[in-house]
Structure formats: structure tokens, C-alpha cells
Amino acid sequence: MNRAQLRFTIILLIIGLMVSIQFNTIKTPQSRDTRDVWEIRRELSKEMQLHSELLKEIRSANETLGKYENIQSESPEEALRETVMNLREAAGLTEFTGPGLVMVIRPSIESMATGAGIATISPELLNRLLNEINRYRNQAVGIDERRLIPFSAIRDINGETTVNGLPVRTPPFEIKVGTGTMEEARQLYNALHASNIADDFFIDNLTLDIKEPVSQLNIPAYDQPIENKFLFEAEKE
């Protein structure tokens, strides 16, 4: 009896082992890292870029902090006012003056020659152009003298293309892009020339005329009220 039990035990041990091996084999499909060196490098460079951007942000925050500390003894109000001014600038609530480039959108010569009616620019095309512009560093964009801010909507309202709720003129009209430095303006100019965005305009019977960068450019401030649904003023203590 004892011997039989021992055999039974050994067989059960084998069964347990088999079941657990089967379980292991089926349960863990090995997900292998199939990236090659270049893909890993690319990811690494992306992370490094993020790293440097974060460092830059930290530096600017530190600068502000240092400024507060310096001015605190003299007038804290001045520092706060300056911060508010900076924020308003970043939000697009002040007029932009600085280097940049101007683009003119015109009806194409071909469409004029055939006598086709002048069509307004479609919101899709305008968005496409903006996406192309936003790939590069810029500080302010004005479409037909309407300043774009992060809240701006470009959409079709009753058949008219509108920016910030106001219709855009039929071509020709100007798009101004303000950049931080002349160098950035030149980069944007070259990039836009190299991209095939002009072909997309040609399909819509329009031409995109990108002018040489200029050192002085004015883009008006955003002039409509900003609706703020989620942020509220803190109660005074």
C-alpha cells in the first residue's frame, strides 16, 4: 500500500510538473524587442529633446523666481505686473512686433484665365497650412489680420470660412507669421518653400506666395473676449 502511494505521489508530481510547464509555455508569450539601432537612437533623441526643453523651462522658472526675490524688497507689484504682461504676450493678447514673414494667398492665374469664380479658402486647407507652419517655431500667427490664439477656431460657418468667428476675405489676403528671431523666420521660409503645401493650394485654384522674411512685422492682438469655463478667481483670504 505504502509503495503504491509512493508511486501515485510520483506520478502526481509528474502531472503537476507537466501542467505547470504547459501553463508557463502558453501564458507568457515572449514579446521581443524588435527595434533596430536607428529606431532606438531616434527615440533616444526624442527623449533628449524633451530633456533639454524641460531644462529650459526650469531655467526660465528659476529666472522668474530670482527676479521675484530681487524685487521683493523693492516692489513685488512690479514683478507680478511683468509676469502678467509676459503671460498676456504668450496668450496672444498683445500686439506682436518683430521679425517674421508674410504669405499672400491669391487666386491662381490658371483659374483667372479660365474665368472660374474665385473661391474662398477652405478651412481644411487653412488648417493644413497652419499645421505646416506650426511644425517650426513661431510666436504669433495672424490670418487676414485675425490673431490666432490657442482657443481660435477655423471653421465653416454658413459656407464662409471663419477665423475666431469672423469670416476671412476671399483671396487675395495675407497671412503673417511672427517669429522670435530673423534666423527662425528664414528657417520657416525655407521649410515652407521645400514643403509641398503649395501643391495643395493649387488644387483649390489658389496660389501661396511666400515673401522674403522681414525684420519688422505687426500682428494685431486678439481682440475678442476669452471665455473661460474652467478656471475661477481664487477667493480672497
Next chain:
Amino acid sequence: MWLPLLGLILGLSFGLLTDMRIPAQYENYLSIAVLAALDTLFGGIRAHLQNVYDDKVFVSGFFFNIALAAGLAFLGVHLGIDLYLAAIFAFGVRLFQNIAVIRRILLSKWDERKKEKKESPQK
């Protein structure tokens, strides 16, 4: 009673803790071998309950069934016939039958014990 259970737990934990794995192409053989092993195990339990348990039959049946199942699967792969289905079918049906018999035996034993308990206080 507890020694075999201990063996099962020992085998399971050994396999799980060592994280042993077999190559994916042998997965089919192992799964069918597991089925054969379970079939033999339940057959053994049934034989034990019916008092016809034979040690030699059990041990030889265990290894022979596993080998046969794996062999059939192997042959099936090389002949292009899904012969492992035959093994799965045979073992599957037998497994269910064995478990049904075990259940009936246990139920009748339980009934008997109940009856005995009822009768004993009357005496």
C-alpha cells in the same frame, strides 16, 4: 491520502517557480500528454474506488498513454492528418466517463453513510 496531494502541489510549484518552458513547436505534444496523464489519473482514482486498482496497470498505463498520445500527434504532423484529434477525443470521452463514475460512487457512498447514521441512533 495527503501524500499524493503533496506530490501534486510540489510538482506544480516546482514547475511554476523554475519558470520552465518548452519550445513552441512541442506545445501540442505536451498538451496532449497532459490530457493523457489526467485521463490515467482519473482512471486510477475510479479503479481505486471500485476496489480494482492495480499498481502495475496504473503506472504502465500512465507512461504508455502519454507516449501513445504524443506518438499519435507526432505521426499526425508528419502524415498531414490531425491524428491528435483522435487522442483528444478518446481521452476526453474517457475523462468524462471516469469522472461521472467517480461522482456516482461517491454519491452512493455518501448516501450509505447517511443511512447508517440515521439507523444507528434508533438502535
